[in-house]
Amino acid sequence: xxxxxxxxxxxxxxxxxxxxxxxxxxxxxxxxxxxxxxxxxxxxxxxxxxxxxxxxxxxxxxxxxxxxxxxxxxxxxxxxxxxxxxxxxxxxxxxxxxxxxxxxxxxxxxxxxxx
Numbered sequence: 001x002x003x004x005x006x007x008x009x010x011x012x013x014x015x016x017x018x019x020x021x022x023x024x025x026x027x028x029x030x031x032x033x034x035x036x037x038x039x040x041x042x043x044x045x046x047x048x049x050x051x052x053x054x055x056x057x058x059x060x061x062x063x064x065x066x067x068x069x070x071x072x073x074x075x076x077x078x079x080x081x082x083x084x085x086x087x088x089x090x091x092x093x094x095x096x097x098x099x100x101x102x103x104x105x106x107x108x109x110x111x112x113x114x115x
Contacts, residue, residue, distance in 0.1 A: 049101045056108045070104050
């Protein structure tokens, strides 16, 4: 086998490995990007809800009224992920979680209006 043939085979092998690694990195980066998008959206929703819950907790505190049971342990009482095994997809979980949060926040708004 000549030096040119060896160099050609070596180059082909290196090129194949680089393409395979590049594809793997591309797939990994795509998955990471997708996870980041979902995380960012979930974080924004969670922060918004937590802010409103905190706002109501503060209103109860400043008015020297007993804290509403809805505010006692919101992370345990409001979270739907662990409470409902029938929710298997992210859209189902998000829809149920949003529904529960909105109902609870509406109930709190009626009990202690804040401006």
